[in-house]
Amino acid sequence: MGLRLALLCSIFVLMTRDRGNGDAGAAGPPLLQRQWLPGPDVSGAMVDHERRRGRGALSNASSRFDAARSETFDDGWEGEADLPPFKTEVRFDTTRTIIARNDSPDISFDRSINMYRGCEHGCIYCFARPTHSYLGHSAGLDFETKLYAKPEAAQLLERELANPRYSCATMALGTNTDPYQPIEREHRITRAILEVLDRTNHPVGIVTKSALITRDIDILARMAKRKLAKVAISVTTLDRKLARAMEPRASTPSKRLDAVRQLAAAGIPSGVMVAPIIPALNDSEIERILEAAKDAGATSAGYVMLRMPLEIKQLFREWLQAEFPDRAQRVIKLMQSMHGGRDYSAEFGLRQRGSGPYAAQIGQRFRLALTRLKLNTEREKLRTDLFRHPVLPGGQLPLL
Numbered sequence: 104m105g106l107r108l109a110l111l112c113s114i115f116v117l118m119t120r121d122r123g124n125g126d127a128g129a130a131g132p133p134l135l136q137r138q139w140l141p142g143p144d145v146s147g148a149m150v151d152h153e154r155r156r157g158r159g160a161l162s163n164a165s166s167r168f169d170a171a172r173s174e175t176f177d178d179g180w181e182g183e184a185d186l187p188p189f190k191t192e193v194r195f196d197t198t199r200t201i202i203a204r205n206d207s208p209d210i211s212f213d214r215s216i217n218m219y220r221g222c223e224h225g226c227i228y229c230f231a232r233p234t235h236s237y238l239g240h241s242a243g244l245d246f247e248t249k250l251y252a253k254p255e256a257a258q259l260l261e262r263e264l265a266n267p268r269y270s271c272a273t274m275a276l277g278t279n280t281d282p283y284q285p286i287e288r289e290h291r292i293t294r295a296i297l298e299v300l301d302r303t304n305h306p307v308g309i310v311t312k313s314a315l316i317t318r319d320i321d322i323l324a325r326m327a328k329r330k331l332a333k334v335a336i337s338v339t340t341l342d343r344k345l346a347r348a349m350e351p352r353a354s355t356p357s358k359r360l361d362a363v364r365q366l367a368a369a370g371i372p373s374g375v376m377v378a379p380i381i382p383a384l385n386d387s388e389i390e391r392i393l394e395a396a397k398d399a400g401a402t403s404a405g406y407v408m409l410r411m412p413l414e415i416k417q418l419f420r421e422w423l424q425a426e427f428p429d430r431a432q433r434v435i436k437l438m439q440s441m442h443g444g445r446d447y448s449a450e451f452g453l454r455q456r457g458s459g460p461y462a463a464q465i466g467q468r469f470r471l472a473l474t475r476l477k478l479n480t481e482r483e484k485l486r487t488d489l490f491r492h493p494v495l496p497g498g499q500l501p502l503l
Contacts, residue, residue: 149421150244154188159225159351160243161421163189166236167414189248191223193286196251201259202274209451212308215275216260218292220251222280224312224353227422228379231279233413242414247352250286257295261493264303271490273306283313285352297322303493304331306485310376312337312350314358317365324369330486333372335405336363338392340385348426360399367400372483374403380465381409382437383430389465390472397476404478406469407455408462409438411447437461 148164155161203215221235225247232242240249253259263269276282282293300307301322309316309323309332316323316334326332340346341356354362366373375396380386393404411419423431435446441457442448448457456462473479 148241148243150189151186154186155244156188157225157351158189158244158247159227159349159422160232160247160418161425162418163241163244164414164417166239166241167233168236169239189244191248191250191286193250193252193290196220196253197255198253198259200263201253201256202263207451209455210278212273212275212278214272215278216256216282216296217279218253218256218276218282218296219280219284219286221246221249223247223250223285224281224350226312226350226353227419228349228381228409228415229280230410230412230415232415232418234279236414243418252286252290252292254290254292256292257299260296260299261303262495264299264305265493265495267492269492271305271487273308273485273487274300275308275310277310281311281313281353282309283311283315285313285315287313287315294319294322297326299493300331301326303491304329304486304489306331306487306490308333308335308485310335310337312339312353312359314354314362317362320365320369320371323366323371327369327371329489330484331489333374333483333485334366335374335376335403336360336366336401337376337378338396339378340388341391341395342385342388345385348422360395363396363399363401367402372402374401374405374478376405376407377469378405378407379409380406381434382441382461383433384427386465389468393469393472393476393478397478402478402481403483404469404473406465408441408457408465410454411438412449416446 148162150161150163201216201218203217205213205215220238221240222229222231229246232246235242235246235249238249238251240246276293276296282296287293297307297319299305307326311334316336323332323334336359338356338359339349343355343357346353346356363373363375375392377389377392380389389406396404409419420431420435423434427434438447439445441459441462442453443458448454456466
């Protein structure tokens, strides 16, 4: 069996246009134009299991912004075994600013830093996948393998914090892609950012599903003593097999709970995010996850329901049908029951938790568990009054 890449759906059509004085009947000579047929079909984008071993997505459809779609098909020449597996590639992003701002009313921060684009964890449900299309890549396997690092992030941050007009508020890390994904071990960009925040007494909140965060306990413990740091570890399931399928390159559930234990022992306020909760897949584990987190030393917890914007609709369906065909239909029906019959509604206040009887039941269970376990009894408020603008080389020191 041979495979080659071909562009689909391009056809040439003869077009006419009015010329000269613009009279409706005065047609000029035909012009040859290219017309692209739209459509979300990704049937030809499915990738053989051996090529995607250890990855989350099953397909690699073209970016939704691409005019053309590509498809792998059998041309009788090359064998599929001759195609290379998907390997992680890291490119450098030469962005000129590093602090991202938002004014969304349903999230608790207004600024964040994303030091990486794409994420090697490969979580099939990741709501950040569609952002890779802005780079001309697929939200599927490209998101997990074509990664971008921002090596100048710490320097850019220091420059932005040095602006006299900068007003301090908690900086969020891990809001889009994971700041402690595997390539952080080599690039150490997240650690460099923490060093800047530590020097300037700037508060930070971190969300991650990686045990690599324990590497930076030395910095985070120092900051926590000044009420400048808090951490939330994402725990989606306690089932190793399910975690491996959903989050193939993330830390195991036991490693994440151990990270909570180490962080809490170091005096760093730590919590868990049960996120995402997926109907009929991991929703039965809510109470057990919270109990395990409490035992590990967590003092807070939150949750987010599965979100399926844009390409996630197709990617998640493919994965669900392959991994859990017996319950795929039920999962989707329950998801749609929370979004007015649709796969997803992007309205503020609804996009993260949905509405309707099933969403209300999840919310009630979560609240009851929080009360029973005495979680969220006190919210850790980080300090902003200690912040000091950094002084760049050649800059003027403060007079007082």
